[in-house]
Amino acid sequence: MQKKKKNAKSWRKALTPYVWLLPSFTLMTVMVLLPILTVFYRSFQKFSKAGKIKGFIGAENFSKVLHSAKFSLVLRNTLVWTVLVVLISTVLGIIIGMVLNSEFRGRKIARAIVVFPWATSLIIQASVWKFVINTDHGALNALLMKLGLTKSAVNFTSSPEAWFAWEIWVGIFVTVPFVAFCVLSGLQSIDSGYYEAAAIDGGGFWQQTFYITLPLIRPSLTVSTVLNIIYVFNSFPIIWAMTKGDPASRTDTLVTYLYKLAFINGENGQAAAVSVISFLILCLASAAYLAIFSGGGDES
Amino acid sequence: MKKQFALALTLAAAFGCMTMQTQASEKTSVSVIAAQYGNNTAAWWADFEKDFEADNPDIDLVVEVVSWNDIYTKVNTLLQNDQAPDVLNIDTFADYYADDLLLPAKDYVSEETYAKYYEAFLGQSEIDGTVWAVPDLASVRTMFYNKDLLEEAGVEVPATWDELKEACKALKDFYGDDVYPWGIDMTTDEGQAAFAYYTWNNGGGFVDENGDWALNSDANVEAIEFEMSLYNDGYTNSDPANQTRYDLQDLFGQGKLAMMIGPNGIPTYLSDGGYEINYGIASIPSNTGDSIAMGVMDRFMCFDNDYSDEELAAITTFFDYFFDDERYAAWVKMEDFLPATSTGAEAIAAMDESYANWIDILGTCQFYPTAKTEWIDVKQGSIDVEQQALLGEDVKTLLDALQEDVAG
Numbered sequence: 130m131q132k133k134k135k136n137a138k139s140w141r142k143a144l145t146p147y148v149w150l151l152p153s154f155t156l157m158t159v160m161v162l163l164p165i166l167t168v169f170y171r172s173f174q175k176f177s178k179a180g181k182i183k184g185f186i187g188a189e190n191f192s193k194v195l196h197s198a199k200f201s202l203v204l205r206n207t208l209v210w211t212v213l214v215v216l217i218s219t220v221l222g223i224i225i226g227m228v229l230n231s232e233f234r235g236r237k238i239a240r241a242i243v244v245f246p247w248a249t250s251l252i253i254q255a256s257v258w259k260f261v262i263n264t265d266h267g268a269l270n271a272l273l274m275k276l277g278l279t280k281s282a283v284n285f286t287s288s289p290e291a292w293f294a295w296e297i298w299v300g301i302f303v304t305v306p307f308v309a310f311c312v313l314s315g316l317q318s319i320d321s322g323y324y325e326a327a328a329i330d331g332g333g334f335w336q337q338t339f340y341i342t343l344p345l346i347r348p349s350l351t352v353s354t355v356l357n358i359i360y361v362f363n364s365f366p367i368i369w370a371m372t373k374g375d376p377a378s379r380t381d382t383l384v385t386y387l388y389k390l391a392f393i394n395g396e397n398g399q400a401a402a403v404s405v406i407s408f409l410i411l412c413l414a415s416a417a418y419l420a421i422f423s424g425g426g427d428e429s
Numbered sequence: 430m431k432k433q434f435a436l437a438l439t440l441a442a443a444f445g446c447m448t449m450q451t452q453a454s455e456k457t458s459v460s461v462i463a464a465q466y467g468n469n470t471a472a473w474w475a476d477f478e479k480d481f482e483a484d485n486p487d488i489d490l491v492v493e494v495v496s497w498n499d500i501y502t503k504v505n506t507l508l509q510n511d512q513a514p515d516v517l518n519i520d521t522f523a524d525y526y527a528d529d530l531l532l533p534a535k536d537y538v539s540e541e542t543y544a545k546y547y548e549a550f551l552g553q554s555e556i557d558g559t560v561w562a563v564p565d566l567a568s569v570r571t572m573f574y575n576k577d578l579l580e581e582a583g584v585e586v587p588a589t590w591d592e593l594k595e596a597c598k599a600l601k602d603f604y605g606d607d608v609y610p611w612g613i614d615m616t617t618d619e620g621q622a623a624f625a626y627y628t629w630n631n632g633g634g635f636v637d638e639n640g641d642w643a644l645n646s647d648a649n650v651e652a653i654e655f656e657m658s659l660y661n662d663g664y665t666n667s668d669p670a671n672q673t674r675y676d677l678q679d680l681f682g683q684g685k686l687a688m689m690i691g692p693n694g695i696p697t698y699l700s701d702g703g704y705e706i707n708y709g710i711a712s713i714p715s716n717t718g719d720s721i722a723m724g725v726m727d728r729f730m731c732f733d734n735d736y737s738d739e740e741l742a743a744i745t746t747f748f749d750y751f752f753d754d755e756r757y758a759a760w761v762k763m764e765d766f767l768p769a770t771s772t773g774a775e776a777i778a779a780m781d782e783s784y785a786n787w788i789d790i791l792g793t794c795q796f797y798p799t800a801k802t803e804w805i806d807v808k809q810g811s812i813d814v815e816q817q818a819l820l821g822e823d824v825k826t827l828l829d830a831l832q833e834d835v836a837g
Contacts, residue, residue: 177527177528178524178802179504179508179525179527179528179530180506180508180509181508181528182509264667264668265667265680265685266683281606282606284667284668286668287667289820292671372671373616375616375617375670375816376671376816376817376820377670377813379820389617392501392502393501393809394805394809395505395524395805
């Protein structure tokens with residue numbers, strides 16, 4: 130009898146974590162797993178322009194997407210966009226994080242100011258920057274002319290490449306605060322004793338940075354970088370608000386491209402195929418990054 | 430006693446609910462999804478819904494006004510879930526027809542109301558001899574010019590392509606970088622309209638005389654090359670692939686743009702925006718000597734939701750009520766559009782004389798071939814051709830590829 134009670138108790142104990150996990154698991158299944166499976170399913174279906182499913186067509190959607198001249202252009206844009214925004218944001222974020230970690234007057238205000246770009250809606254950020262660089266009535270041209278630096282309005286967006294560069298700049302501008310605060314949280318957990326010991330041993334600023342600071346904030350940087358790869362890769366509002374991917378997809382990324390396929394061109398199947406390809410690229414990129422950079426992070 | 434009181438209360442509540450339910454189920458429901466044309470649309474529909482239900486107490490009208498940005502997504506999502514609205518107000522219909530989702534217009538519009546529509550407008554929604562949608566309004570596109578800017582530079586209003594080039598050159602020489610002579614919108618929003626302005630006014634267009642796609646005709650190649658030459662010669666706004674019609678209207682209102690092609694609603698846009706410029710209206714410059722204005726038309730369509738006679742009668746009542754001449758005139762004027770019914774046109778002309786000229790132009794307009802199921806591909810394809818040509822690609826090669834994609 131006592132053994133039975135003991136068994137029941139151990140069962141209850143073993144089950145308890147799963148009961149607690151059940152709400153999260155249900156939520157993840159409904160909000161994440163099912164949509165992913167649905168997109169995979171839809172990528173193998175034929176759709177009418179009105180969005181009705183017309184039956185299984187195998188890999189035809191993938192074939193059409195991969196053979197389209199635009200896809201390679203858009204894929205290249207996406208890689209350039211993601212790598213540049215994440216890389217430059219990370220470098221700038223580390224520098225700003227270190228500055229914000231040091232003692233200076235007005236540090237609290239500086240920290241609050243750095244948060245602003247991150248706390249503001251991306252659509253608003255992108256629209257404001259679009260207004261700033263506008264050729265005809267932009268704030269930047271008005272400023273330059275007022276300062277006497279230019280006589281007439283400068284066209285800052287004279288080519289698709291120029292537009293794309295501005296979009297990358299806005300992407301960096303809104304991403305830097307996140308990296309800076311991840312770095313700041315990492316920096317604040319470093320014991321000052323390391324720096325004191327390094328100073329006694331004659332270690333200068335650069336040696337302290339490369340041998341103490343960077344290795345110890347690596348876990349924070351890994352988190353911020355993986356999250357940024359996913360956020361930036363999937364970012365829609367900046368490009369949509371500034372150029373809608375135009376002209377002729379020269380500033381499209383995979384996300385804006387698949388949005389156009391689905392909601393402007395009525396190609397739901399191909400849009401789902403692009404979603405699947407994006408998902409796989411992201412999975413691979415994140416896994417590769419984690420494998421390369423997170424090994425032993427906790428121990429270091 | 431308390432128990433008895435509680436029981437009586439419960440029974441009364443249940444009876445009340447049943448009565449309400451019976452009353453609600455006695456009503457016939459009509460659902461409408463309507464496009465949001467501007468700031469006044471939602472309020473207009475809210476008043477309409479209230480008036481309609483007051484005059485037709487046995488019909489429960491539910492109108493949902495959706496912005497143009499979201500309406501296609503919204504409708505397609507509903508269709509994917511087999512939840513089609515009864516009535517839809519949108520621009521195109523051919524995709525829904527292709528999926529066999531629509532009812533013929535004569536099934537739900539009364540003879541009296543049907544007789545009010547302009548024949549030419551009904552023809553825009555005809556496939557295989559059957560009309561599948563009815564027009565709700567129209568607008569026309571023609572040329573607007575800044576009288577003061579042209580006069581100051583000694584430039585005549587251009588009527589031909591040669592004159593347009595000469596006028597642009599003269600304006601450019603006179604104003605330098607301060608004024609853009611000519612406005613072009615080749616954005617994802619309206620690039621297909623620019624394609625139509627130039628190709629139609631060079632004897633080309635989207636389709637040939639048989640109604641077959643003719644996107645790579647010689648006339649079209651010449652027209653798009655002419656359009657590009659205006660940009661390449663520095664006569665247009667700086668970024669036609671990113672500056673929408675509204676950007677151009679603002680530049681026009683600020684006196685920074687001398688000429689542009691735009692809709693009949695521009696005068697209201699300018700006055701609402703506080704712009705005070707002296708402008709004139711003229712025909713779109715043509716290369717054939719015969720200027721063609723562009724008409725844009727939106728529609729109502731009814732989805733085939735297996736209606737009972739009663740439900741179909743309720744939908745007919747909705748259309749009769751909407752197209753009542755006085756009410757319809759108010760609808761059209763609400764966002765500065767033009768009427769699609771002859772009796773509505775008379776009612777509007779009586780209310781406001783300025784509409785008469787626009788209604789005359791409307792009678793001579795050409796429309797997009799929206800009754801063809803490939804239209805959505807052609808629309809996006811024509812915009813893409815313009816944007817790629819803007820980047821220096823060969824127009825003939827681009828149009829050949831588009832024709833191949835669309836017509837095989």
